[in-house]
Amino acid sequence: MSEAVSRRRALGLLGAVGAGCAAACVPAPPPGTQPRKAPAPAPAAATRADVGARVDALLERLTLEEKTVLLHGAPDPAPLGQAGYVPGIPRLGIPALRLADGPAGVRVAKPATALPAPVLLASAFDPALAREYGRVIGREGRALGQDVLLSPMVNLIRTPYAGRNFETFSEDPKLTADLVAEVVRGIQDEGLIATVKHFALNNQEKGRDTVDVIAAEQTLHETELRGFEAAVAAGAGAVMGAYNKVNGVYACENKPLLDELLRGRWGFDGWVMSDWDAAHSTVASIGAGLDMEMPGGTHYGAPLREAVRGGSVHESAVDLAVRRILVTMDRFGLLAERPAARPARDPAAGAATARRVAVAGAVLLRNERATLPLTGAAARSVAVIGPTGRTPFVSGGGSAHVVPDAAATPLAAIRRRAGAVSTVSYALGEDLYGRPLPGNLLSPAAALDDRAVDAGRTWTHEGTFRLAADDEWTLLVHYTGKRPAVRLDGEELFPVRQGVAEHFAGGLLGSAPDGLTVRRRTLALKAGEHRLAVTAEGGPRGQRLRLRHTTRATRAADLAEAVKAAKEARSVVLFAYEDATEGSDRTSLGLPGGQAALIEAVAAANPRTTVVLNTSSSTTMPWLRRTGAVLQMYYPGQEGADATADLLFGDVDPGGRLTQTFPADERATPVGADPVRYPGVGGRQEYAEGVHVGHRWYDAQRVAPLFPFGHGLSYTTWQYEKLVVRPGGPRDGSGGGGGSGHPSSDPDSRALLTPPTRAT
Structure with a gap:
């Protein structure tokens, strides 16, 4: 495995994690200690x-x-x-x-x-x-x-x-x-x-x-x-x-x-x-x-005034x-007689920083068989696969979501970078937004795709459809106003939830590429007749409505199309996603939907498959060894597509290291399968792991992770020798070494240092 040591500039940061443990592990000062006053830098x-x-x-x-x-x-x-x-x-x-x-x-x-x-x-x-x-x-x-x-x-x-x-x-x-x-x-x-x-x-x-x-x-x-x-x-x-x-x-x-x-x-x-x-x-x-x-x-309104009185x-x-x-x-300066004038936005400067951060933080988790960078013949025939390959995945959901100035799709960025001499194909792989219901399926027939409801009006459809065999359907409703009521066999499929789970529902999966809100529900349907009722209110501004679906057959067709594209290309770049948002936790560390099966099938068809992960946190990867490369991009912002293309084609070297441990499986984490630690029992949660948070727990418990804290590869291979850390000196090391590979690589590395174990 070509897991070359990555470089970067901040050995002191990571070295201080361990070498600075003496300071980190000092108990809090006693109550009588003189407080440290915060500095107060300020404009005006x-x-x-x-x-x-x-x-x-x-x-x-x-x-x-x-x-x-x-x-x-x-x-x-x-x-x-x-x-x-x-x-x-x-x-x-x-x-x-x-x-x-x-x-x-x-x-x-x-x-x-x-x-x-x-x-x-x-x-x-x-x-x-x-x-x-x-x-x-x-x-x-x-x-x-x-x-x-x-x-x-x-x-x-x-x-x-x-x-x-x-x-x-x-x-x-x-x-x-x-x-x-x-x-x-x-x-x-x-x-x-x-x-x-x-x-x-x-x-x-x-x-x-x-x-x-x-x-x-x-x-x-x-x-x-x-x-x-x-x-x-x-x-x-x-x-x-x-x-x-x-x-x-x-x-x-x-x-x-x-x-x-x-x-x-x-x-x-x-x-x-x-x-x-x-x-x-x-x-x-x-x-x-x-x-x-x-x-x-x-x-703090009337009750506070009453409490004072x-x-x-x-x-x-x-x-x-x-x-x-x-x-x-x-x-x-907000109380000044003449407060400072507000500046103008500088979108170009913001975009430049966004791109710089996306490149610097990208973590190359795996790179076998020289899969990356894409150069020579490998760059002249590329298949881009995955729904987030043609949909910009800018940010997570909830209060963290920002409306960007602009955001290119990865597919467009890759085609632009590959140039006219290359062939860049695309396959969906997984359908996030569904296909129209066949008109001949419904009785009576009804147009449920892009249905318009005028302001102040209500539109209703009641009918049936028949399935010849048992099937697994995902039904999706797209809408612009008040959520339509969709009932299948008398059950409301998309009820409005209470609290932040409803308010922050969404992220990437919560809206279609054209801006319509999306909700989805997966159901196991039996063969035979089913009753479908849809009611949509136009409200004060009118309403647009789509009712769509996916089935086992449509999913199989999408997978087959992706495998075909992979076989026909020299290289594959498969974009995988996980849609996180405020208001709800993940239920699994695996990729959602059918993505694991998609990666397995595509990588089996073409071992030169790079998986680009647009995910929120650590991910389990049962498909890892089939892939050629894995690039962790998290949620890369509005310039993420171009930054990803820069990295894939080797215009820049991946600059990032993991700031969290990726577990080998769902049970091998600091909270493990202990509900007392997470999510809590009876409304009470205990930090029973104590100070052993993150990588400290893996080290203390001698648990091997999938990828450790600080992991990250480079397009350059470095060799170090005779490293020395001097007691009482700065938290860095000195020694000799050399490397070969990418010209922009930074030879500085980070070391995780720990003090000798001692009795306490």
Whole structure:
């Protein structure tokens, strides 16, 4: 196996994971220790005395009602498509705040640069690139009318099932801390307030609103909290409290977490807001140090005013929360008589950074038989296979989804790069959006593909269809307005779910290429007659409707077409996907749908098959040994297609290393098959693995992963010898060696160092 040592610039980062373990493994300082004050870099910086005087003057003039207006969200009278809005007090010159989701760009109604997912950024192990990434978001946030970015996400990748792993950085506390600090600095360099989230232990979506996460102090401080502490030290303006409980108390009313640790030990001087609808109380929350409730005033509106008037909350507690918000606003120049003008967007610069990050973070997991790069005869005949080969897979779903300026398809990028001298064919392989129902199948006949329903009207179809044999169908409904009701044999196939699972349903699979919303349901249907009823309401703007399906026969035909294309080509590039989103966790670490079978069949037909993975996190790969190469691209942003083409054809060398361990199978992970660790039992989850998160667990348990933390190949083979690490010196190594291969390869490597084992 040609698993050559990859190079890159940041040995110190990875070496510090182990060599810096002495610092990483020091218990939290005792309560009496002098807190470390966070630095306060800021545009329009002012002296602390000036800020204090201005804020004091404002507080004296604010009424109680006005104070509480500043402590909770409200509807935006002129919304820009952002997540939150806090009204200002115009009579006193206090502006409103607009708060936009991140973390891979600015999520508003208008297009923005869709950067690669943070997990891909982290794979570059490059703090300078992380700062550049933050600056793009900071500038665009200001340009798009925003004041606060609800990002970055700092929670560790603890379980590979977590639905938001792509939004964060790593399973490693040290790497996460180093990178998040630079992202925060980059965002705030441009005058946008960064919000680090979700404080703390929000490492899964399943049961996130209520689960009680139990973790020992040592575990907390050596793992999850390190990234938050680094963000505070970098000057983050805001912190978002998590949904879950931490050691028995909701995070947003957890005084040991918010007051004693965050402010007392770390010296945080910004404000703490709740996650959306994560506040559970009035008195307990404000007493614990929660300054702002989002997105409304369920607890911090009228109930807070009543609590002050009734004596259960002292007005000084309200003043303190308001002060923290106003001080931060002033630090960023938002209270100035003449606030700094908002910059213009620079889409070209954003696109350049997006492409640079996608290349730098791409991880070459496997490369056998010189499958990559595609050169010579291998580049002159290429089959592109897979639905995401002709659909841009820009980002994950949920609050992380950004509307890009533009995004090419991988197929178009590969054809452009291959040029006229090459033949680039395409085969679907798997149908994500379905085929029209045959007209002769339905009785009475009905046109259910691209049906238009006028505004204010309702359209209904009731009929039957007959199957000659048992079959497995996937029924799909595409629509533009209110979801149509589709009933099969009396059962509603696409019920509207409650909460975030419905709100954030989607991602790639949630919308068709032309923008229609998509929902799907797979059913085992018996031979015979079935009743079908469809009702669609036009609503105020009219409705477009499609009802489509796939069957065993259509899936077999798609697979056969892909195998034929693979046999006829010299090289195959197969794009595989996994569609992750906020609001739900993964149910399997394998690729969804029929992709495993597709890869097996295509690779059997052509061993020069490269699998490009657009996935959120680690993936099991029972098909691995059949493939020639595997390139991990995660969610690569709007420039992902061109970056992928650059890598496939060897214009650039893959630059990334894994920031998380890929397990060999679903049971061989730190949470394993233990429901107490994940997802929890009876509403209680225990971090029973202790400090052994991620690669630490694999090392401690001597479990061999599929791919270890730090893995990543190069188009160059390097040989090292006589490496030396000097005690007391910098955390790097010296020695000799050489390499042959790609001219752009960086010979620096990263080493994972661990201290000698000693009795404790």
